[in-house]
Amino acid sequence: MTGPRVMNAVGAELSKLRTLPVATLTAVGTAVVGALIATALTAQLVDQGAPASGITVTIQAVPFVQTGLILLGVLPVTHEYAGAQLRTSLAAVPRRGLLLAGKSVATLLGLTLAAALTVGGVVAATALTGSLLDAPPVEGVVDPWPVVGAVAYLVLVGLLAHAVALLVRHLVPALAGTLSLVLIVSPLLGGLTRHARWLPDRAAMQLYDPTDAVLSAATGALVMLAWIALIGGTAAMLFVRRDP
Amino acid sequence: MLLIEELVKRHGSRTVLNRIGFTARPGRVTAFLGPNGAGKSSTLRILLGLDRADGGRALVGGRPYRSLRAPLRTVGSMLDGSGAHRSRTARDHLAWVARSNGMPGRRIGEVLEQVGLADSGRVRVGRFSLGMGQRLGLAAALLGEPEALVLDEPVNGLDPEGIRWIRGLLRGHADNGGTVLLSSHLMSEVAGIADDLVVISGGRIVAAGTLDEVTAGHASLEDAFFALTSPEQGVAR
Amino acid sequence: MSFRNTFVAELRKAVTLPATWVALAVTLLGSVGVTVLNAVAVRAALDSVARESVASYSAFDTAYAAVPLGTVGAVVIGVVVMSSEYAANRTDAGSGRQITATLTASPRRTGLLVAKALTVVLLVAITAAATIPASAAVARLLIGAGPPETVSLDDALVRSVGAALYWTLTGLMALAITTLARSGIIPLIVLIVNSSLVSFSLLLTNVTPLAHWLPDMAGRRLFLGMPTVEGGLDTGPGAVVMAAWTLALLAVAGVVLSRRDA
Numbered sequence: 001m002t003g004p005r006v007m008n009a010v011g012a013e014l015s016k017l018r019t020l021p022v023a024t025l026t027a028v029g030t031a032v033v034g035a036l037i038a039t040a041l042t043a044q045l046v047d048q049g050a051p052a053s054g055i056t057v058t059i060q061a062v063p064f065v066q067t068g069l070i071l072l073g074v075l076p077v078t079h080e081y082a083g084a085q086l087r088t089s090l091a092a093v094p095r096r097g098l099l100l101a102g103k104s105v106a107t108l109l110g111l112t113l114a115a116a117l118t119v120g121g122v123v124a125a126t127a128l129t130g131s132l133l134d135a136p137p138v139e140g141v142v143d144p145w146p147v148v149g150a151v152a153y154l155v156l157v158g159l160l161a162h163a164v165a166l167l168v169r170h171l172v173p174a175l176a177g178t179l180s181l182v183l184i185v186s187p188l189l190g191g192l193t194r195h196a197r198w199l200p201d202r203a204a205m206q207l208y209d210p211t212d213a214v215l216s217a218a219t220g221a222l223v224m225l226a227w228i229a230l231i232g233g234t235a236a237m238l239f240v241r242r243d244p
Numbered sequence: 245m246l247l248i249e250e251l252v253k254r255h256g257s258r259t260v261l262n263r264i265g266f267t268a269r270p271g272r273v274t275a276f277l278g279p280n281g282a283g284k285s286s287t288l289r290i291l292l293g294l295d296r297a298d299g300g301r302a303l304v305g306g307r308p309y310r311s312l313r314a315p316l317r318t319v320g321s322m323l324d325g326s327g328a329h330r331s332r333t334a335r336d337h338l339a340w341v342a343r344s345n346g347m348p349g350r351r352i353g354e355v356l357e358q359v360g361l362a363d364s365g366r367v368r369v370g371r372f373s374l375g376m377g378q379r380l381g382l383a384a385a386l387l388g389e390p391e392a393l394v395l396d397e398p399v400n401g402l403d404p405e406g407i408r409w410i411r412g413l414l415r416g417h418a419d420n421g422g423t424v425l426l427s428s429h430l431m432s433e434v435a436g437i438a439d440d441l442v443v444i445s446g447g448r449i450v451a452a453g454t455l456d457e458v459t460a461g462h463a464s465l466e467d468a469f470f471a472l473t474s475p476e477q478g479v480a481r
Numbered sequence: 482m483s484f485r486n487t488f489v490a491e492l493r494k495a496v497t498l499p500a501t502w503v504a505l506a507v508t509l510l511g512s513v514g515v516t517v518l519n520a521v522a523v524r525a526a527l528d529s530v531a532r533e534s535v536a537s538y539s540a541f542d543t544a545y546a547a548v549p550l551g552t553v554g555a556v557v558i559g560v561v562v563m564s565s566e567y568a569a570n571r572t573d574a575g576s577g578r579q580i581t582a583t584l585t586a587s588p589r590r591t592g593l594l595v596a597k598a599l600t601v602v603l604l605v606a607i608t609a610a611a612t613i614p615a616s617a618a619v620a621r622l623l624i625g626a627g628p629p630e631t632v633s634l635d636d637a638l639v640r641s642v643g644a645a646l647y648w649t650l651t652g653l654m655a656l657a658i659t660t661l662a663r664s665g666i667i668p669l670i671v672l673i674v675n676s677s678l679v680s681f682s683l684l685l686t687n688v689t690p691l692a693h694w695l696p697d698m699a700g701r702r703l704f705l706g707m708p709t710v711e712g713g714l715d716t717g718p719g720a721v722v723m724a725a726w727t728l729a730l731l732a733v734a735g736v737v738l739s740r741r742d743a
Contacts, residue, residue, distance in 0.1 A: 004346060005313065005314075008314075008343060008344055008345060009344060011343045011344075012341070012344030013340075013345050015336075015340035016329075016332075016340045017338065018351035018406075019332050019333070019336035019337075019340070020329065020331065020332060021331050021332075022331065022666070037684065040684060040685075040688055041684075043688070044687050044688075063678075063679040064674075064679050064681070064684070067674050068669055070362045071666065071670065079329055080329075082329065082330075082568065083327060083328075083329060083330055084323075084324075084327045085327055085329045087294060087323060087327045088295055088328065088337075088384065089344075090292075090293065091292055091293075091294070091315065091316070091321050091327075092316055092341055092344040093315075093344055093345075094292075094293040094309050094311075094312065094315055101335065144738065166614065171666070172500060172557065172560060172561060172665050172669065173500070173503065173557075173563065175464045175556050175665075175666065175670070176504075176553060176556070176669055176673065179553075179673045179674070180511075180553040180673060181548065181669070182547050183512070183673060183674060183677035183678070183679060184404050184550060184552075184553060184673070184676070184677050185515070185550065186545070187677070187678050188546065188549065188550070189515065189516060189518060192515075192518055192519050192522055192546070193518060193522055194336060203359050208528065217271065221598050236250040237396060239448040243289075243294065243295040243296060244294055
């Protein structure tokens, strides 16, 4: 009997995401902004006479588009707390663990779709702009791995935002907190200390831009997953225990 | 059947519910009466598994709400307002509620029709009036064709026509063998519809029984209510 | 008299909002935290053989490196002062938002926005007055005996005021954008992203030099002495351009707020 219940919970959460205007807008908007950024970056590379490969541009575009995935990761939880929808959700699925599992799976699916769409848009826009501007051809064998790694990184950053949202529950602190961690604190500490490599986003960055001496793509992703498990696990425990 | 037994709830040092107990039976409309802050909503929130009790238990058909597999098929509930996100449409809101308990999609149209929102299914909840939000909350409660209905102040914000309609709806539900538990602070509203009364004041049950039993010795239900809930006589019964 | 009442009411609303204090506390603790990490690294370098390489380090510079964090605090303050008005309350349906109560209490909407702007200025100023000296003191304490302080007190004061001005203007822009959007999502994203290294404005400067006139690009030299990209406006003109943007955005927000149905 557990199977159908999980499917119902996931289905309901997917239905919520699909019908939340700001969520669909974020997913589509991120892909569009990603394509625009790719166009700008490609034009810049062509100006400098450099070959503009989808890989190079993807690596440069990811830091910009991650904002969209962070917002998408925060929304499934925080929209429950805007008004009184959480009450309805808990009446419908009273088992906290089941509700959280359904929500997290649905968030993961939404993030994967949005990340794939966005990176796909970046690669396509790069190719299109490159051919329109007669960019010099890319030489040698191109390793497509960073593109897959970029999708994985974006999904993980979105999940991190999901975990933070679960902990702080409301939109403004969840969004401001995750954005400032990833965009401000992480680069700031990156310039100050080598230990910054253990920060979630810096570790996961190895997935698409492996430059670290200690962490590889796999271990970097594991560090990120550990952060997500730590924050999300704490939040889930609190969610199950306390009254809404 | 809904059973509340020895329920205790504390917020810090303040005791909100002090060992309260009562039952709501099938085929009857049970009204849960009390002034603001008496503990009505706290009781209903515990019954619906939203909050935890510090003692005692609240059971739905013999089981705690949180252990029900498809709770909305057993109990339909509404606590103040729609409980919907304001940027979703009424239909989209009911769609995810239906999905969560594996209920067929055709029920959405049926309940919208039933509560008189058939023309507003595509309107965003943020544009609803208070009364429309109330009707949407009822639609969600009716979605699973549940045996029991638990409603907190269901007539809030409804127009006279809406109040008459909801009376008919609840009466019909009970006459068909269903259980209805509704809370209210409006005496006149409850007098015409309830079979049984439970009166709560300051976190204690001060009276319980059939309408006649509770009002016996008082000129009207309203007199009974004030007599039972005024501070000096609150513990008389 | 009526404006004073509005202002006091707005200030009261803002200081009774937990989010305001969280923003202030996080800015203070976050900046001090980053300063601690930074100062420990400087101390370690001073203790090692390579002490000549850090001879030019100053405790103030060590603390000042954390000022970009304060921008986030200012943005959050600017956002919540207005977004709290539009937050849904428990009834969901209908106009159950605080803005209804606010506008019936203070129907002069331009005055209301000015009162909110003054509130933001005051709160951000308090944040700056607490954060920058505290961070500098922590850095001084942790680095201890070392090379002489290369930043004079006057310099330190001017640079602190520069950073506080950047924070304030950003907080006011956050207020204006939140008023226009009636939601905190857009200002949070736009202003936090643009105060970071992956700023959209910075990207735009590669496309057109006109992007140097965008508020965040124009004002970036207010973080006096911080390394930044080449080109664009100088500190003084940049600050004027950023302030002009802020005023323009507030003016548009004021007009829209006055004309729009609550």
